Amino acid sequence: MKMISLLLLILSSCLCATFVVNVTQSSYEAEENHSITLEWTFTTRTQGSYRDLFIYCEANTDHGVLVLYQVHEGVEIPKSQDDQFSGRVQIDKDVLREGRIRLHVSRLRTEDSGLYLCDVKTEDGFNSGRCRLSVTEIKD
Numbered sequence: 593m594k595m596i597s598l599l600l601l602i603l604s605s606c607l608c609a610t611f612v613v614n615v616t617q618s619s620y621e622a623e624e625n626h627s628i629t630l631e632w633t634f635t636t637r638t639q640g641s642y643r644d645l646f647i648y649c650e651a652n653t654d655h656g657v658l659v660l661y662q663v664h665e666g667v668e669i670p671k672s673q674d675d676q677f678s679g680r681v682q683i684d685k686d687v688l689r690e691g692r693i694r695l696h697v698s699r700l701r702t703e704d705s706g707l708y709l710c711d712v713k714t715e716d717g718f719n720s721g722r723c724r725l726s727v728t729e730i731k732d
């Protein structure tokens with residue numbers, strides 16, 4: 593019994609190690625009212641596609657932890673998005689299948705500044721990637 597649990601532990605840690613979530617850029621800078629595209633990439637299968645895709649992206653800001661984007665079992669959950677981002681976030685659905693989470697955030701506010709984190713889970717594993725966004729105020 594012990595041997596089996598040990599084997600499972602080794603197997604699952606191997607799976608975790610092969611499933612990655614990367615950021616294409618670890619930090620972004622933008623001016624308020626401008627827009628930006630934040631991008632994450634995750635491991636995809638060479639054959640077939642995922643049945644179960646879970647994505648949870650959040651922003652850790654001075655105003656708290658805000659939900660930016662969420663996918664549950666392959667289905668988007670727009671209702672979970674925080675009001676602060678309402679109508680300002682667009683996802684590039686075409687590239688999502690290729691393992692790219694491209695979130696376009698428009699009309700940036702200084703309070704959007706913070707640490708942006710995306711958790712991705714599929715049958716193949718779980719991982720997360722983070723990047724920092726800093727939005728600067730424009731002074732006249």
Ligand SMILES: *[C@@H]1O[C@H](CO)[C@@H](O)[C@H](O)[C@H]1NC(C)=O
Pocket residue numbers: 612613614633634635636691
């Ligand atoms: C993640 O980054 C590593 C190191 O740069 C690279 O080898 C790997 O292919 C990347 N994977 C994905 C899914 O972006």
Ligand SMILES: *[C@@H]1O[C@H](CO)[C@@H](O)[C@H](O)[C@H]1NC(C)=O
Pocket residue numbers: 624625730731
């Ligand atoms: C940014 O947009 C807000 C709301 O539309 C506006 O009040 C503000 O003047 C704009 N700031 C700049 C620097 O353009």
